[in-house]
Amino acid sequence: MMSSWIFKVIVAGAGGVGKTAMVTRYCTGKFEDGYKMTIGAGFHTKSEILDTGESVKMQLWDFAGEKRFRELLPDYCKGASGGLICFDITDYDTFRDIPVWLKIIRQKAGFVPIILMGMKWDLPNHEVDFDVANDYAQKAKCNQCVFTSSKENINVNESF
Template sequence: MVTSVEFGARMITIDGKQIKLQIWDTAGQESFRSITRSYYRGAAGALLVYDITRRDTFNHLTTWLEDARQHSNSNMVIMLIGNKSDLESRREVKKEEGEAFAREHGLIFMETSAKTASNVEEAFINTAKEIYEKIQEGVFDINNEANGIKIGPQHAATNASHAGNQGGQQAGGGCC
């Protein structure tokens, strides 16, 4: 059981530009809910993660999504992640259910396995690409740090809150 908030950073390249993602992982613990709300205020993106082998984690998504939407910029990019795709035989939440939830709430969706690293990098890249596209379209004002975006000398730093990872395994480097 996680007893603290995990923090990590990851550098990725999009359109030849270095982008630094700052990742705050609360592992979906209720005790960090009030702290998580403050992270949303300065976030350009969030990954809501549930464990495909535990229906209760999927059932809590609505609450986490409400928190994210209530306490964040209305343009925040939110990706829904079904984690532990390597445990197909123990699956309690069908992929189609995750896809339907994401579609209904306007989220990006994918399944990952933190254990095998399947789709983990893609989840971060896809979230960063969506944020980058919103910057290019002028949706995010890069001069307003309240949007969770800071322009550095060589890269953009983007905060990505990672909340709702209930029962997901922590992979090295501060990812899922």
């Protein structure tokens, strides 16, 4: 019998950066405009069979980005296998928030793999350059930096 794995992944970042759109695209293959603000955290799952025949179930905790919900995040981080920290590449302020999310995840989940996700790559007027984001990811000891577009389905599945 092949192995079966369950991974708890925290999806964090400022409000409105596109976390729910990305998680929905990954789990369902669909993109919808006009998401409502997440209250607390959303929970999604996706199962995959690897080339080795092993089964992997991803538990995705889509955490609300508004400051009033941040005090809840540490409890959700306990037992996490990894994290995706998302920012909107058309809004530099969301990039500035990354250290806050990193600190919360690392304090409660330990030094788990973390990927920085630059969202909304399909939009014009980028305020965050990939080289700047990638350099920050390396300095912060994140595993990787990826720019994505949930709308155009660019680098979404590959990020997971």
